[in-house]
Amino acid sequence: MENIMEVNGVSKGLKDFQLSNLSFDFKKGYIMGLIGPNGAGKSTLIRCLMDLAKIDSGEIKLFGMTHQENTKDIKQRIGFVYDESHFYEEFSLEKNKRIIAPFYKHWDDETFYSYTKKFHLPLKMKLKHLSKGMKMKFAIAVALAHHPELIILDEPTAGLDPVFRRELLDILLEIIQDDKKSVFFSTHITTDLEQVADFITFMNNGEIIFSKEKDAIFEDYKIVKGPSELAGEIQSLNPVGMRKTDVSIEALITDVHNVAPLLPQGVQLERPTLEDIMYYTVKGITS
Numbered sequence: 001m002e003n004i005m006e007v008n009g010v011s012k013g014l015k016d017f018q019l020s021n022l023s024f025d026f027k028k029g030y031i032m033g034l035i036g037p038n039g040a041g042k043s044t045l046i047r048c049l050m051d052l053a054k055i056d057s058g059e060i061k062l063f064g065m066t067h068q069e070n071t072k073d074i075k076q077r078i079g080f081v082y083d084e085s086h087f088y089e090e091f092s093l094e095k096n097k098r099i100i101a102p103f104y105k106h107w108d109d110e111t112f113y114s115y116t117k118k119f120h121l122p123l124k125m126k127l128k129h130l131s132k133g134m135k136m137k138f139a140i141a142v143a144l145a146h147h148p149e150l151i152i153l154d155e156p157t158a159g160l161d162p163v164f165r166r167e168l169l170d171i172l173l174e175i176i177q178d179d180k181k182s183v184f185f186s187t188h189i190t191t192d193l194e195q196v197a198d199f200i201t202f203m204n205n206g207e208i209i210f211s212k213e214k215d216a217i218f219e220d221y222k223i224v225k226g227p228s229e230l231a232g233e234i235q236s237l238n239p240v241g242m243r244k245t246d247v248s249i250e251a252l253i254t255d256v257h258n259v260a261p262l263l264p265q266g267v268q269l270e271r272p273t274l275e276d277i278m279y280y281t282v283k284g285i286t287s
């Protein structure tokens with residue numbers, strides 16, 4: 001399968017922050033989730049992907065091209081949804097649509113109106129009077145109406161009610177069904193990714209901790225639980241993170257195939273959630 005996105009050794013310095021040597025690939029026809037704690041650099045990476053922020057070194061290729069080579073073509077082929085509203089607040093949704101549509105070669109009114117109907121969006125209302133969730137829905141309708149091959153969303157489910165969140169995840173799953181489109185989205189709601197993502201990229205402190213197939217992550221990481229007396233033995237196995245109470249111990253281990261045979265008797269192995277993996281990676285060993 002061909003790569004739709006290739007990030008090679010990308011670095012970007014901001015005032016007090018640095019994206020450091022990021023590398024990962026993303027294949028066509030899948031959903032990739034981008035996770036990481038607040039301030040990890042997810043939005044900064046997305047801004048670099050969209051060429052809204054210039055990278056200092058390395059290379060980003062989308063559809064096999066860099067922005068320098070053909071940014072216009074790249075942007076036509078991406079549906080981009082992000083938090084800062086880039087629409088006209090004083091105008092109605094209909095008027096916003098009339099302004100935006102001519103910028104896209106493949107704009108499709110029928111698709112646009114089918115989504116605004118599905119999302120119950122009031123076309124005559126001024127954008128500034130929409131709720132946060134409704135604005136997000138409008139941004140999604142606009143992004144999907146020009147038939148993008150790649151959809152990039154920065155925290156699209158933030159501010160959405162659970163019913164629409166589920167609906168949006170179903171829409172994202174529908175989009176990739178023809179194997180020609182791909183979805184890349186950042187989120188703090190890791191359970192959403194457990195449902196729909198094929199690949200997960202995890203960032204912390206401006207670095208990539210891993211970028212892997214979801215199933216491979218759950219094969220590699222396990223939670224170890226046991227009585228607190230075993231703390232020393234578990235710690236000697238170099239867990240990613242560990243939490244100890246007076247009576248029990250819980251740790252996250254990686255490279256489970258090599259580490260599991262070394263585990264002491266009396267511990268249980270459990271499948272972690274993505275949230276467990278994030279928590280222990282960020283927190284490390286606490287007591």
Ligand SMILES: Nc1ncnc2c1ncn2[C@@H]1O[C@H](COP(=O)(O)OP(=O)(O)OP(=O)(O)O)[C@@H](O)[C@H]1O
Pocket residue numbers: 014015016017036037038039040041042043044045
């Ligand atoms: N324009 C900017 N100038 C200087 N620093 C910035 C700028 N934009 C972001 N930063 C800093 O870069 C760091 C990463 O921010 P970023 O928004 O990329 O993180 P994030 O992972 O998306 O976080 P969150 O989950 O909270 O949205 C933060 O420390 C932030 O303050």
